[in-house]
Amino acid sequence: MWLRISLGILIPAAFLCAQGVQNPALTGEAVRGKVVAETNPFNTEADLQQGSALFQLHCSYCHGSHGEGGRGADLTAGVYNQGGKDPDLFKTIRTGIPGTEMPAVRVSDDEVWKLVGWVKKLGSAGLSEKAPGNAAAGQAIYAKNGCAGCHRIGTDGSDLGPDLTDIGRRRGLAFLTESIVKPDAFVPNRFRALQLEMKSGPNVSGIRLNEDDLSVQVRDVAGNPRSYLKENIKEIHREKPSLMPSYETRLSKTELGDLVAYLNSLKGAQ
Amino acid sequence: MKMNKLGIRLGAIVFAAAMVFTLNGQAPVQGSAPQGPVTFDRLLKASAEPGNWLMYSNSYNSWRYSGLNQINPQTVKDLHVKWIFQGRHVEKFETTPLVVNGIMYLTRPENAIYALDAATGRQLWSYEYRNPTRTYNCCGKVNRGLAMLGNTLFMNTLDMHVVAVDARSGHELWKTEMGDYTAAGGYAAPGAPLIVKDKLIVGMAGGEHGVNGFLDAYDTKTGARLWRFNTIPQPGEANFGTWAGDSWKTGGVTTWNNGSYDPETNTLFWGTSNPWPDYNDDTRLGDNLYACSVLALDPDTGKLKWFFQFTPHDLHDWDSTQIPILLDTEFQGQMRKTLAWANRNGFYYLLDRTNGKFLTAKAFVKQTWAKGFDDNGRPELIPGNEPTPEGNDHTWPGVDGGANWMSHSYSPLTKWLYVFAREEHRVFSKNAVPHPTTDEPDRPLAPGALPNAGAYDPALGGAKTAQVGAPEESWGKVIAIDPATGNLKWEHRVLTPPWGGVMATGGNLVFGGTLEGMIFALNATTGDRLWTFSANGPVFASPISYLANGKQMVSIPAGDLIVTFGLD
Numbered sequence: 036m037w038l039r040i041s042l043g044i045l046i047p048a049a050f051l052c053a054q055g056v057q058n059p060a061l062t063g064e065a066v067r068g069k070v071v072a073e074t075n076p077f078n079t080e081a082d083l084q085q086g087s088a089l090f091q092l093h094c095s096y097c098h099g100s101h102g103e104g105g106r107g108a109d110l111t112a113g114v115y116n117q118g119g120k121d122p123d124l125f126k127t128i129r130t131g132i133p134g135t136e137m138p139a140v141r142v143s144d145d146e147v148w149k150l151v152g153w154v155k156k157l158g159s160a161g162l163s164e165k166a167p168g169n170a171a172a173g174q175a176i177y178a179k180n181g182c183a184g185c186h187r188i189g190t191d192g193s194d195l196g197p198d199l200t201d202i203g204r205r206r207g208l209a210f211l212t213e214s215i216v217k218p219d220a221f222v223p224n225r226f227r228a229l230q231l232e233m234k235s236g237p238n239v240s241g242i243r244l245n246e247d248d249l250s251v252q253v254r255d256v257a258g259n260p261r262s263y264l265k266e267n268i269k270e271i272h273r274e275k276p277s278l279m280p281s282y283e284t285r286l287s288k289t290e291l292g293d294l295v296a297y298l299n300s301l302k303g304a305q
Numbered sequence: 306m307k308m309n310k311l312g313i314r315l316g317a318i319v320f321a322a323a324m325v326f327t328l329n330g331q332a333p334v335q336g337s338a339p340q341g342p343v344t345f346d347r348l349l350k351a352s353a354e355p356g357n358w359l360m361y362s363n364s365y366n367s368w369r370y371s372g373l374n375q376i377n378p379q380t381v382k383d384l385h386v387k388w389i390f391q392g393r394h395v396e397k398f399e400t401t402p403l404v405v406n407g408i409m410y411l412t413r414p415e416n417a418i419y420a421l422d423a424a425t426g427r428q429l430w431s432y433e434y435r436n437p438t439r440t441y442n443c444c445g446k447v448n449r450g451l452a453m454l455g456n457t458l459f460m461n462t463l464d465m466h467v468v469a470v471d472a473r474s475g476h477e478l479w480k481t482e483m484g485d486y487t488a489a490g491g492y493a494a495p496g497a498p499l500i501v502k503d504k505l506i507v508g509m510a511g512g513e514h515g516v517n518g519f520l521d522a523y524d525t526k527t528g529a530r531l532w533r534f535n536t537i538p539q540p541g542e543a544n545f546g547t548w549a550g551d552s553w554k555t556g557g558v559t560t561w562n563n564g565s566y567d568p569e570t571n572t573l574f575w576g577t578s579n580p581w582p583d584y585n586d587d588t589r590l591g592d593n594l595y596a597c598s599v600l601a602l603d604p605d606t607g608k609l610k611w612f613f614q615f616t617p618h619d620l621h622d623w624d625s626t627q628i629p630i631l632l633d634t635e636f637q638g639q640m641r642k643t644l645a646w647a648n649r650n651g652f653y654y655l656l657d658r659t660n661g662k663f664l665t666a667k668a669f670v671k672q673t674w675a676k677g678f679d680d681n682g683r684p685e686l687i688p689g690n691e692p693t694p695e696g697n698d699h700t701w702p703g704v705d706g707g708a709n710w711m712s713h714s715y716s717p718l719t720k721w722l723y724v725f726a727r728e729e730h731r732v733f734s735k736n737a738v739p740h741p742t743t744d745e746p747d748r749p750l751a752p753g754a755l756p757n758a759g760a761y762d763p764a765l766g767g768a769k770t771a772q773v774g775a776p777e778e779s780w781g782k783v784i785a786i787d788p789a790t791g792n793l794k795w796e797h798r799v800l801t802p803p804w805g806g807v808m809a810t811g812g813n814l815v816f817g818g819t820l821e822g823m824i825f826a827l828n829a830t831t832g833d834r835l836w837t838f839s840a841n842g843p844v845f846a847s848p849i850s851y852l853a854n855g856k857q858m859v860s861i862p863a864g865d866l867i868v869t870f871g872l873d
Contacts, residue, residue, distance in 0.1 A: 116435065134395070187476065194474035245427050252422060252429050258473055260408065260429040262422035 066129050069144070071122040075155075077148040085146075086153030093140050094150070102157035103223040107137065111205040113158030124151045160207045166296035168289070173297025176290050185279065188301060193258050195242060195278060196226060201303025211295045216283040222276040229253055230272040231263060239263070242278060342455040343405055345502055349568055355811070356852030358404040361450050361497040363849070366631040367565040368715040369808050371850035375857035376872060377812030381826050381836045383872050387858060388426035390419070390867040397845050398862030401450040401497065401712075403458075404851040409860070410472065411867060412448040415440075416462045418470055424853035426869060430475035436463045441491020443513045447845075449563070449710075450497035452505060454525050459505050461494035467507055467523055481528035483509060483521060489555060490514025496561050501573055501604040504531060508560030512578035512624065515555035520575055520600070522607060532607030536560060536577050536595050543609070544594045548580075552589035557581030558596045562626040562710045566604065567642075570659060573604040574629040574644065582738040583622040584692040592617040597625045599646065601661060611661035616650045617683060620691055621674075621733060622704050623650040629658075630715050630722065634789045636664055645788045647713055647724040649706030650674070653791040654682070667791030669784060670707035670728050673700050692733035703731030703779075705802065712806030712847035714815065719829050721794055722786040723815050727802035729779030783807060783817060783827060795832035799823070805861075806847025812857075818844030822863050824870075840868050 077086075091100060097107030104110065113119070117127045128147050131139040140147065177183070183192040186199045202211070213220060222228070224243075231239040231253065241253035244260060251271065252262045256278070265271075286294065343359060351359045355372035362369045376384060392398055396414035403410045409423040416434040421427060440446065440463040452459045457478060458470045465486035469478040486492045492511040499506040504522040512518070518536035523529065536558040538545040548556055557580050564575035580589055580596035597616035602609055615625045630645045636655065644658040651672035655664040663682025675684035690700040707726050714723045781803040785794040799819050807817040809829055818824040822840040827833065842864020850859045853871070860869040 190478065194471075194476055198476075244429050247425075247427060250422065250425050250427055252427050254429075254474075260420060260473060262407070262425065262427060262429070264425075 066122075066126045071125050072148075073122060075121045075125075075148050075151050077145060078152050082149045083152050083156060086149035086151070086156075089142060089146055089150050090153050090157075093142065094154075097136070099223065101221065101223075102154070105224055110154055110157045111160070112201075113204060115158075119155075119158075121151055121155075124154055128154075158205070160205060160210065161203045161299060162302075164208050164299065166208055166292070166299035168292035168294070168296030170293070170296040170300040172290075173293035173295065173300075176286070176294045177297055180282070180285070195254060195256065195258060197223070199298060199301055201301060203299040203301040204303055206298075208295055208299060211298050212291065215286070215291060215294065216281055218277040218279040218281060219275065226278075227273070227276055228278045230275075231268050232270040232272060233263075234267055234269045240278070343453045345454065345500065348454075348500055355850075356404075357406070358402065358849045358851050360403070360452060361401050361499065361563045362565070362628055362712060365566040365568065366715075367563070367628045367712075368630060368632070368717075369712045369806065369847060370714055370716055370810070371808060372811040373850050373852065373857040374811035374813075376810065376814065376826075376850075376859065378814065378828055378835055380872055381812070381814060384826070384836055384838075384859070384870045385872075386838070387424075387869050387871040389869070390421060390426045392865035392867070394865050396446050397843060397864055398867060399445075399447040399449050399495075399845045400862060401847055402849060402860060402867065403451055403453055404849065405453060405472070407853065408472075409851075410451055410453065410458055412450055412460060414448060415446040416448055416460060416468075418451065418458060418460060418475065420472070420475065423851060423858065426867075432470050432475040432477065434460070434462050434466070434468055434477075437486075440464055440493055441486060441511065441514055442493040442495055443510065447495050448497075449495060449846075452498040452500045454500045454503070454505075457525065459498050459500075459525070461496060461498055461507055461509075463493045463495060465492050465494050465509065467494070467498065467505065467528065469525070469528060479528040481523060481530070483507065483530075489516045492516050494561075497563050499564050499566070499573075500525070501566050504604060506564060506573060506575070506604065508562065508564070508575065510559050510561035510578075512557035512559040512561070512581055512622075513583060514557075515581050516557060516559065517554060518556075518558035518560060518577065520560045520602070520607075522604065534600070534602060534607045534609065536600070538594060547591040547594040549588060549590040555581060556589060556593060556596065557583075558593075560626070561624075563628050565629040565631050567631055567658060569642075571603065571605070572610060572658070573600075573602045574631070574658070575600050575602065576624070576626040576629065578624040578626050579619050579622045584620060584733055585735050585738045586618065586620055590618075593619070597623060597650075599625060599629060599644065599656070599661075601658070613654075613656055613661045613663065613682065615646070615648050615652075615654065615682075619650075621650070621700065623648070623702075623706055624709075625649065626710055627708055628712055630713060631658060632715055632722075632788060634720070636789050643788070645715070645722050645786075647708045647722070647726070647786065649702070649708055650684075651702040651707035652684075653722075653724075653786055655788060655791070656682075665789075665791060668707075669724060669786060669791070669793065670726050671701040671730075672707070673730075690733075692735040694735055696732040696734045698730065698732045700733055701730045702727065703729045704733065705729070705731070709804070711804060711845075712808070714807045714809040715788070716809035716813075716815075716829055718811065718813055719785070719794075719809075720788070721829070722788050723783060723807045723809055723829070724786060725781065725783050725803045725805060725807045725817050727779075727781055729802050781819065783815060783832065785829070785832060797827055797832040797834065803844070805844035808848040808850065808859075810850055816848040816850075816859055816861065818846075818848070818861050818863060820844065824861055824863065824868065838868075838870070840864070840866065842866055 102110035128140045185195040227243045229243045241255040245252040351364045392413045400412045409421045418432040420429040456472045465483040468480045491514045494509045507521045520534045522531045537556045559578040580593040597619045598614040601611045644656040646654045651670045652666045653669045654666045674690040677685045781799040783797040801820040805818045813829045815827040822842045824838045826836040840863035846862040848861040858871045
């Protein structure tokens with residue numbers, strides 16, 4: 036099963052009701068001479084949406100438009116090496132990470148807080164949602180359709196598609212559903228499909244691992260990393276961005292709901 | 306989940322309407338077709354695969370010899386850079402890459418793994434293990450390489466873990482904690498592990514931190530520990546009692562480099578480090594077994610077969626963590642199964658590897674501390690070489706020794722051993738030593754050391770070892786040694802004592818690199834320099850050679866780069 040990563044995330048009502056503290060407690064730690072609030076004071080829906088827009092402007096170049104990572108860390112993982120509490124994230128965004136490519140983001144403190152809210156949302160999109168389907172039935176559908184041929188859950192599966200071990204925490208229900216029925220809608224760069232039409236010998240299908248002017252590196256559909264000189268390739272086809280087929284007509288509505296419920300249940304190590 | 310994965314993958318792929326792509330096992334561009342997983346049988350016969358580099362020293366006898374001969378005295382003048390891999394890390398490379406079926410696997414500081422196309426250097430995948438902010442490595446946040454079995458790579462970490470990673474994807478398969486890295490003065494594991502049968506042999510470091518050393522074996526499938534050999538005999542074990550008082554509890558004796566394996570006798574050979582405190586022996590009178598020794602172990606059980614202690618009661622930090630070189634040679638008219646060892650203490654040794662019997666020893670650098678050896682190989686000491694409170698500056702070799710961890714090489718063509726040796730002397734000082742577990746629980750770093758730099762902490766080692774002398778009083782030299790006699794056949798001098806190893810090849814060349822970043826090829830028969838490249842980054846590693854697209858390549862780290870050379 037191939038899951039795309041998209042922005043199609045439903046903001047659950049319960050989350051929206053979790054309004055922040057107007058006079059937050061202070062940590063006592065100063066960032067650039069200012070004491071940082073202990074909890075995010077900007078956590079309304081409007082703040083979140085502003086945070087999303089700020090993220091696209093200041094962060095998406097490195098972290099991906101959907102937080103999927105790239106030059107910067109994958110923010111959907113919900114794992115923050117500099118600390119995951121609100122003040123930690125504020126400091127990371129405010130001052131950058133010395134010795135790395137992560138710069139200080141040049142926005143106001145209020146806007147930093149809005150970015151904090153959106154970044155945390157990216158890393159916990161599925162936690163506040165509970166799918167209505169039958170997860171056990173969905174697990175059987177996952178097995179029957181051979182999803183493990185491309186995806187990994189824990190130590191089982193393969194690496195042609197995104198790791199699903201904690202996909203139920205990373206992604207919301209709408210995203211999961213759309214990923215199954217419209218897998219080409221969004222594909223992270225590290226899972227973009229290629230078909231290499233060779234000048235001689237068998238052609239190759241796989242996902243793109245790396246590329247330069249002279250060569251391209253792919254993981255073929257058997258899971259092996261390969262490298263090819265472009266002088267030996269007649270044409271590289273990129274028309275179909277995902278290796279995953281659509282399951283829109285392959286699964287009934289009930290089966291789709293059950294599969295989404297199973298994926299929603301995958302929260303990873305707690 | 307039981308299923309036909311291949312068929313499912315095929316079924317899951319959507320092709321463009323008029324185009325049919327077929328599943329295939331096409332080989333990478335480099336031309337070395339996949340030969341399947343790395344089995345133990347392949348490791349046993351590694352020298353039969355000169356196109357690959359399957360383990361740290363290339364073969365279990367640790368010759369670090371490449372049988373490839375396209376690059377030779379006639380062609381080496383045309384050698385040039387094919388590609389460079391940029392580590393983009395503040396720490397230098399000390400790794401020996403593996404090359405398997407056209408893919409190069411290497412470790413980058415601190416504990417990252419990269420898989421590259423060995424022909425172009427292009428990255429296929431990467432894996433990064435995150436250490437805690439502070440680790441207790443003595444000498445840089447470095448790692449020296451990987452081991453591989455099946456389709457799994459194995460790496461030691463600075464916070465005392467062993468990790469197994471899928472060589473096809475970089476996915477972590479398991480992680481095992483060797484021990485508490487914060488215990489005593491701090492443990493670390495910067496070396497490369499070694500596969501023997503289905504076991505992963507793993508050493509550890511911390512000889513300057515008052516640790517209690519060991520060598521471990523782990524199940525390559527599960528990461529479960531199978532045996533541990535205590536390098537300091539514990540109460541009730543054989544040879545306990547060679548340390549005064551309780552000094553054995555914090556005696557160091559680590560296993561921080563790689564080892565060798567003799568399949569004929571099913572014996573694992575591994576060197577051990579210095580005793581602790583390094584230079585202050587007030588509390589550790591005795592021979593301090595098994596410090597500064599080679600251990601011969603049964604790899605199935607971890608039981609000791611024999612040991613040989615090169616430097617009893619060491620006072621100069623002369624670790625015996627050089628990599629054992631196994632070779633058969635004629636000695637006094639008889640063919641012997643031997644172990645050749647150019648030791649940090651400045652002497653070349655030849656031992657019978659079936660029983661540890663001392664055969665001969667001869668200095669390969671200037672030395673001032675031993676006038677000879679008894680029949681058992683115990684050195685007869687020259688007084689006055691001990692560290693002193695005022696500082697002893699007339700003992701040769703220095704604290705970094707005549708040899709250190711960098712690899713030596715043996716060529717079956719010349720039948721000589723090649724060593725990149727260090728000529729220098731230093732100041733050996735005897736200071737008061739804080740106890741690692743009781744005196745300074747927060748283990749403060751040396752003045753001026755960065756908190757997270759993993760800085761060498763002389764306060765814990767108990768000595769000040771400032772270098773003395775002008776450049777002309779210390780230098781490096783590649784030497785060719787007749788293993789049966791220890792006689793030097795030639796010497797090639799370089800400016801500075803080196804931190805890089807050497808590799809002999811079937812092209813009758815010896816490759817290496819200097820601290821100034823001069824990468825060179827010498828004629829293995831004469832020692833003449835035939836080729837030089839200025840990488841301008843310090844070489845702290847040893848070269849390898851392999852085939853890409855059927856062409857011989859030579860790779861060597863310099864600074865934070867991996868530089869790879871080829872002919873065309």
